[in-house]
Amino acid sequence: MEALIELVQFILQNLINALQRGSFYAVISIGYSMVYGVLMLFNFAHGDIFMVATYIGFGIATLFLALFSGFLPGPLIFLATIVITMFLASWIGVFVEVAGYRPLRSAPRASAAITGLMIGIIFETGILILLGAKRLSFPPLMESIAYNVGGVYFTNVKVMIIIISLLLMLALHTFIQKTKWGMAMRAMSYDFLAVPLMGVSINVIAPLTFAVGAGLAAVAGILYGQAYPILDPYMGVIIGWKAFVAAILGGRGSIKGAALAGYLIGFIEIFVATIFPSTLRDLIAYSIILLILTYRPRGFFGMEHSTKLRL
């Protein structure tokens, strides 16, 4: 009996760990998936957009905490930091689209993919030159309080990360399903040749998509800063690649799929590292994903026609 309780505790504990980790993969992978849906290309700079957004969030959070921490309540500062950072970071997304991808829209897809990698490297080295190699510590925007419920430990920060991520995805879903802009994006992903003829400009929808993706990355960045408060210019590389895997696994262009696959990767990683030595974590995790893709090449919710079109 006692062993059973311990096992349940252990599983619940890892479940919470996995939900936190998965939230980051989910929110970031949506950025990949959305851009793919509209432009049929993967924005390989997305991991570094996430990194830049985190640095912006760091700047805003530090500034706001210095200015307002005396008289404004903590949650308000948190909210203000998120909103302002989202706004600023979405311009990074617009910049990447306009400067990097727009000139190459009719170029071969490989050129566009490489452009993404280049922009990523430019961001990494740019931050390195601007701020130096010294690592920065993201200031805590809320005091971390640890709870112990029946032997399962979690903090208010962890819960908040999971809830904000879910809310964010819900909001995005509503935006895409219920608003005119969302409808235009959906239409564009359905047929990007006919829709511009109907008066919906790709030059508006494309930057909008990048902006939304970067805005999501900004929230992910601030939350990441709360969970793992060490910033360095290469922090976006690995998480970016894993989110990219999630986007493929979820089905290219599917937001629901990307979110689900992001959580799945989080779960696989945490549970594999729990059961096996950590050296085998990525090996086993990505073998499982490879296996899934072998039997479902389009991922979970990949659209039927998407394989015919590109890439």
Place this chain on the structure above:
Amino acid sequence: MKKIACLVIVAFAFGMMFSTSAFSARETIIKIGINAPMTGDIPKVGEGSKYAAMLWLEDIEKAGGLEVGGKKYKVELVIEDNESKAESAVKANTKMISQDDVLAIVGPQSSKQAIPAGEVANKYKTVMISPWSTNPSTTLDRPYVFRGCFLDPFQGPVVANFITDEFGFTKAAVLYDVASDYPKGLAEVFKEAWEKKHGPGSIVAYQSFTTKDTDFSSQLTQIVKSGAQVLFTPQYYNEIPLIVRQAKDLGWKGPIVGSDSWGSAELVDLCGEACYGLFFSTHYAAAGAKGATKAFIDRYNTAYGYVPDDVAALTWDALLLVQQAIQDAGKITGKIETDRTAVRDSLAKIKNFAGITGNMTFTEEGDPIKCAVIVKINDKGEFEFYKSSCP
């Protein structure tokens, strides 16, 4: 410019030596070479070495020279810049040995320069002590090359002893980066030392991760579950804040102990209050130092306006070791080759030398068995001397 000045001084010294030996009956001057990075990547290290050497010379001069076998000899320093480059360090050693006739060399500091320079010193049978180099190759199979600090793996048993003595724990957990040499080596040595002390199975969790990981929650969950009383993690200062915070969030209540890779001023900037009260092992700690160590720190601080770092303290010890070895040799014959060998032999025999960075006894390899300093991160976020721990 400095180089020219240095050369002029050396040339002048040469002239002096010849002129004096020409007139008075062969007065021998003891020359000690300092091979340090005065310019290049780490000039601060060179500066610390030079300043420590100058303080030492001051003491000798105040005493009217170095007394060997009842006779006082004049001492001179030959300071050569190795520009923090391997080839310049070799050149500097060659010059000091063949032209300046130094009796012993202190330096170079970094392993990068100390390994090739040690080759030269050993070939020409001249004693060389590298105060700061921690790579085993520096002294390996080189009877004339010594070092003033402990080797990396040595910290494993030291920390195991410290935890046992301080807390009386018997169950420990280890968390380390399996893809990085330093933490991996240290984790293995610690495990071995701990199990030797507390029996097999006393390491209740031995968890690894891979470089650049930021999430340690699954490893830490297992560590918390394993019932370990203490966590040893020989990681770098940029990973410690993440490990410490995540451990606390997952309900870890015990102490977390580390090694000298924690010892960067950035650690406290990144970690904040979460790291206060934790321990790690290192070469030397300025805050809370006592006795001779404190006397050295105060003197250095008064003379040069800042608290000396570990390089300066280790250089100071290396020079005192050289001094002791020369004195133990019993006499200076004036024949440089004979004297060098005599100094080497007496240096290898030194036992329980009381240095400011701990007591030292040399092994066959020329590596000291010495005590490490256990540092506690105090409530102000300073690295404070807590106690000295021996293997």
